Amino acid sequence: MHRIKRAQIILNSSRNFSLKKAYPFYLNNEPVFANQDLIVKNKYTLENATVVAQAKAHHIEEAIQGALRAKDEMAELGSYERKAILNQVVTATKERFEEFAQVLCIEAGKPIKYSFDHFK
Numbered sequence: 001m002h003r004i005k006r007a008q009i010i011l012n013s014s015r016n017f018s019l020k021k022a023y024p025f026y027l028n029n030e031p032v033f034a035n036q037d038l039i040v041k042n043k044y045t046l047e048n049a050t051v052v053a054q055a056k057a058h059h060i061e062e063a064i065q066g067a068l069r070a071k072d073e074m075a076e077l078g079s080y081e082r083k084a085i086l087n088q089v090v091t092a093t094k095e096r097f098e099e100f101a102q103v104l105c106i107e108a109g110k111p112i113k114y115s116f117d118h119f120k
Contacts, residue, residue: 028063
């Protein structure tokens, strides 16, 4: 019972956070909901929290081939262009900072304080 109350307090402390029903992985800039899912359990309640798509070997091979196709184009980018791309990643990550921390708390059972520290 104590574990369930603690999980509810943690989740209720988040202002706008709610887990999606399922999460894809991204392959060559496209979301993929594979047929095989990995269930993410809430460590406090032991309930299913969400599911994430799980890549298979052919997905990995396709990702490698996509990276090889993009290699030359990426090499031609100027340093300022690479910096702009990385800044977009930083901005998007900061926008989802609380979501990442809450997911880590739920999935790993990590205290929320340390989950926030993990993503700073």
